[in-house]
Amino acid sequence: MDGSHAVLVLLLLLVMVPTVTWSEQTDRLFSPDLASVTRPPVRFASGATASNCEQYLQAKRTSVLAEDVNNIRQSANYLTCDTLALLQHAKVSLPVAGQDYGKVLAESLDLRSFPSSLAQMLDDNRYTLSQLDNPALQLSNEVVSYSTDELNFSLQLMALADADGDGVDDWIVWMSDEAKEGNYADYEVLLIHDPQPGKVMTAALPNH
Template sequence: MFSGSALHASEGTGESALTQVRTTSPELATALQDLKTALHTPKTPLMFDNGAAASNCAEYSNLLTAHPPEESVRNAEIRAEYLVCDAIRLISNEPFLAKRHTLPANAAKALLERLDLRSFPSSLRNRTTDRSHTLKTLLVSGTVKTTQNSVEVETDEQFFSLQIAAVISHPALAGNLKTRRSEWIVWVGDEMKDGNYKSYRTLIVRPPTPSSRGQYTGSMYPTE
């Protein structure tokens, strides 16, 4: 469900008490500027396992509270249109302030080299080992393309992509800005080239503490 208070998140609320959303996706930035319109913008119908279909973000969110989307390759393709709905749903759970953001130059490289693929479900997780559990170490033969906010790895058998859509900084206790909790909204594209498997999901990535060289971990949103 979407929080109505989030539609007027910045009114009468100090910035230190707000969730700070720094968007890197133009689509998400536009949606957060006008949530009412974004919630009801028509999309390709997405089928759910109870036989119902969602055709916009509001219907999608309501159906997700009780039912998962139907599992089929075509439905998975359509779900790619609804990734922005996942982000809106997550962000609008609490008052927020959204701004456009430019990521550090090494952000996508960090996902390539340090995102632990054992921490969330994908077509790659069953192939991970203690030594090989990042995109860089697991898909060593793949062709890698990176931008400031995305990384794509393509092999003869599959295509795997990660796009950072937003960086979220949650309010800390007692307004201590130094202890704000940060996480990334990342859109995952996971395809096998034989056409038998496609998945487009939203991943919540938790960066390690800045002073460490630890790994990034993730969890799928929403959980189903």
């Protein structure tokens, strides 16, 4: 299944399950002409620039994003491209009706398994969002957001798909990690392999 076909299948499946409401933003992000959509340009350390998914994924094979904060913030527009790359050969599955994905991410995802600005807050007793000092998490069906005076952090489930080909659905999650002041920002696609709600889950950065 190529990337465009996978995206179309995902959209069709979501339409077929009216009991599960995914955000309008998600639907807009996964559109049939995704690869050729012009986006704000980003620069790479090699000197290459990209303004669509094709250019971005090509440049990323041999280089990394230039590390200035404005460029990193612009890279948030390309999370869709990284997601397409993961879905290219994946079998996309139906979301589970009634599953509170945001709550599962808050309670079960081990934040130590991937880099973020939350690292200094974590230890063996506190390693999920629900265990951190601020209990006022913002939850929705597919999103969990955590905010302090210093930062905004969120995780959003974007797709269910067998990305690693082992016959079990993986979760593709977008991370947004931004300092409210200063020059820190990071946006990543996380892959949670074979998640089992109720058990501790870990995430990887498949595009690194």
